[in-house]
Amino acid sequence: MSPDERPRERLIEKGAPALSNAELLAIIMRTGTGSRNVLEIANELLQSVEYSLVRLSAESIEFMMEIKGVGLEKASTIAAAFEIGRRFALEKARTDGQAITGAEMIYNMMIPILKGLDHEECWVIYLNRANYVIGKEKIGSGGMEAITFDNDAILLHALQKRARGIIMVHNHPSGNPRPGKADIEETETLRTALRKVRKNLVDHVIISDDKYFSFADSVVTPVPDVKKFLG
Template identity: 40%
Template structure:
């Protein structure tokens, strides 16, 4: 039977429909567009929040990871998005990233290269610059600590080998895993990557601290030195 009362969804203001839909049907029933419309709250005189959200998502090919990369000024380029709305979107994207990081932290035992990827990808996988990270492991393959060793530009970064093993000794780590991102998206290790891995492995061998793996991380994939028998 068709609803004719004022509570029928067709009678709601378009900006309110996503909120009402979430209340009545639950958050999983909403599309990405509708969820962003809730963040925005309202559109402009000539455009609803839903339509504005559709435009924003279309600009990043409906990819939420790409949306999370947009800066506040880039978000503000959309007509109808001021600083406050841009900040709301950026904050929501960051909460999503941190939630994924938190889920990875709960699975701190490293069992494979994929488990390393799941842990590190939320941290460095989508950065526009290169960062080099190190995971310090105990004898149960559990992460004692993870730390950024260096941060560089698009073209590369420099790693202090002495600092890496100083921390390993202080923490009592028996193994380390290296990870860095390639903002270019390529998974092929460079000669510098290969040489650095050998240098760290040699240093680790002399201190009885194993270099268990070195991962190159991109947004959706990884390259493992251990899986490719390059350690």
């Protein structure tokens, strides 16, 4: 059996969860070159991003093609595989028509969107009287440590959607989800503005890749099994 065939054989015998990231990547790329087998190419590609699938998923086709043995076809196939995985995770995490029961559910809903970003994004989830999700949207973005959003726009959209409550969600690319002074001040400003129009700020959840902070719970919660939310 050639080295190129071994990852596929292991997948058939052991199942996909038993394979390493390099073996799965090798199956996606299918074949090696005359001088290098596909597993060697897969390992070098992973090494170029310090073995991080999150980083690899964010890289361009041109970046992947810098690795010897990775041509346009292989790089395009890898990019397509990551996009399918991302869309699957988003579909799996949809909670429209479900009642929000806590911060963990919010994390599960938003981590496929916010994981691995190198900038902050702020999202709003709109809820009806029974805390069922009736919509969500991105309302702001910023750099590594700052974010801007328009409270008036949030109020307007909440009124248009006839939402009774909202949840604000944003990420901290630094990996530390604890709120800073600006986070606390902005949360209180939004809470006050919502009360004036008889709306409720149900929670503000700050997300990092493997943990989250909930203003409602006032605690940081680690999520050791984060991979399950990404399919």
